[in-house]
Amino acid sequence: MARGYAGKLLEVDLSRERIWETRIDEGILRQYVGGRGLAVRILWDRLGKKWREIDPLGASNLLLALTGPLTGYIGGGRTCISGKSPASNGIVGSTVAGEFPVELKCAGYDGVIVSGKAKRPVYLLVTDNKAEIRSAERLWGLDGKQTIKAINWEVRELLQKAELREGLHKEPGILYIGPAGEKLSRVSSVMAKWSHAAGYGAYGAVMGSKKLKALVAKGSGPLPDVDDLKRVKELMEDMYEAALDSWQTRFWGTGAGGFRTGFETSSEPVKNWQEEWHGERSMGVVNFETKMWVKRYWSDYGCPVACEKLACINHGPLAGAITDNPDYELQAYCGTNLGIFEPEGNIYVSSIVDDLGLSGINGANVMGFAAELYQRGILTKEDLGGIEPRWGDAKAMGELAKLIAHRRKIGKVLAEGTYRAAKEISRIKGVDCMPYAVQFKGIEVGAHGMRSGLGFGAPMGLGYALSSQGGDHTSQAKPPAGEAERTMGDSLVFCTIGTRLVTDSIWEFFTAVTGWPMKHEDWLKVNGNRIVQIQRAALLLGGPDIVWNPSTDDENPQRWYTPLPTGHKAGSAPTKKEFLEARTKAYADFGWDEEGIPTSELLKRLGLEDVDRSMKGLRK
């Protein structure tokens, strides 16, 4: 039997209210491992033939929450959420930290596959080797903080009644959606622990469409046995040592980026990407630390790094706001990109976005987009239900987040995400709004610009333009190797911040847990590459509302060709000609034809004949 795996997946059909177990063929597990890889394979097998017709928000879509063999052993307890994405119409492997995946494995399952659509709001409660669909009528409409509280108490009472086991029960692991997911927002997250989010892919809306408020797990068993416990323990020790060496990540988290990324590398979004440089010392990590952090180290299961820091405003007009850190992404998107340069305002907006279950990257990108349309007079106070989202006004930005999550007034359009909203507002207002939409194939871009050439974004934006996950900064397709390496963490399912520390020994770790060999170069050339090519195929098939055209959509947002207006890299930006030349070369590097479609030769070499057949209609 496979080591490191619980050995079965839980399947739930909400339309028929049926629950059953599925065993995954060992051959598939060896090839696709878990998490993103396994999700991609399952989605393609079940939905691939009619991909274009599948409505991501319809009953025929699947919602997957999968662990991987290293979940629980490598720190950070992540779950990979997937399905057909309502943002890109492709597949995104979107991971979120917390205790849920460990509870799920301890309950005997490697993952959950949800199909169908419930008639009334429900949540799924998974306990040792069983599960039940329970009413969530009382939970529908609740924000994140109230959802967790209500579920914790309800499950505790249930367990205490149902089990003869004496003593206190620990709380369950919970993945849930907020009001934004319930209202099918294409910028909503699957959430955990108030402020942790699987944001890219907008799977909050998939849960919302299924009327599934939460996935809840409480297991009492051990994690699955590993192949070589002695070696696993040594590798865990190595991970702890490496974490201690990486003191900046531990001590500051990613929060030092709020100043550095703007000031030093000039690649931080400011006012909806109108600029990427700022010298606002107020965004320095020392101010977050001394004003707001109530806990310096806040970890998820098994994590020795604790890059998250717990922030709370407990006095003044913004009192009551709580969030993690915010980490760099939300410092940028709920801060500088909205013209907010004060930690208080930044934490306030982040906290509201979390509570609503909006994605702090994707939802806040739409907010920046709306604020720029207001700046330019395209959207009015009346369109915005009386809100005036001026740069830097945290209260107004908080109200804007609510307008979007609850789909009030123009929020109804903005909830469709930046790309779809830009199209629709252009139509309504008769003004081209695409120049202000900073996104890639329906997925709003992470807070890492490329115009300065100094940041985390791949040269000329190719990393995003050619990614199977659009603007996802964690899955950039950097030439010449492409995206395959990025599928590793999402498939073994570990946190790429924590385990940048042990990258060299990842496959050794995998072998010690599962007993299966894997060479890193094989993963890059074959296994990871397979995952990427299936994702590319699904993205190109797209539908039903949008089908992407590589020649126009494997592209940077218009704004990224505009030279940076300020800072030490003022004037810097790639030209479209440079980009297109580099793109042609990257297509060849990746084994794609001149139109950006994976070649028959590549797909056949990877054993993906079925994917190859699906691409025939797209090839010229």
Next chain:
Amino acid sequence: MSTTTTVGRVWIARDYAKCSGCRLCEIACSIEHEGKIWPEASRVRVFMQVPGVEIPHLCTQCSNYPCVKACPSEALSVNEVTGAVMVANEKCTACGVCIRACQGKVPHLHPDKKRVVICDLCGGDPKCAKICTKMRFDALLVFPRIPAVAYDLYAKSPDELTVNLAYKLYGEKAKELV
């Protein structure tokens, strides 16, 4: 209490506000005692009824050992060297009397439901505190157990500790969270 009985003994101090919730203590404890990662079998368990309010929950070795006194089947005893409560698995009937006798509701039944589990201080070298201190979280620390009455007062339920810490961290907002 005579000093001779406490020489060389240790106490696991707990600084709840510093707990990151990483559960490395649970991992270390269950690997030590069960040979695998088994959160619910760990002798120390981190409760998180409110996110951010993580409570490492474990035995404090009360001076009068109410759990040992209450045990109807002589399954519990005090280790003469370490002062830890020892469970004789073959005698334990999993009746739960010790749990009810503990002010902090610390003991809990092993998931196999056949016996209770209580911290045994790893024979005087607690693995939970070792990893916590090594990683500089310092939520669990090993100190020499010099005579003091305060230890008994750490026998507190996670519910009570959660409320205390939630207000300390979140101020008035805690009212909506606990």
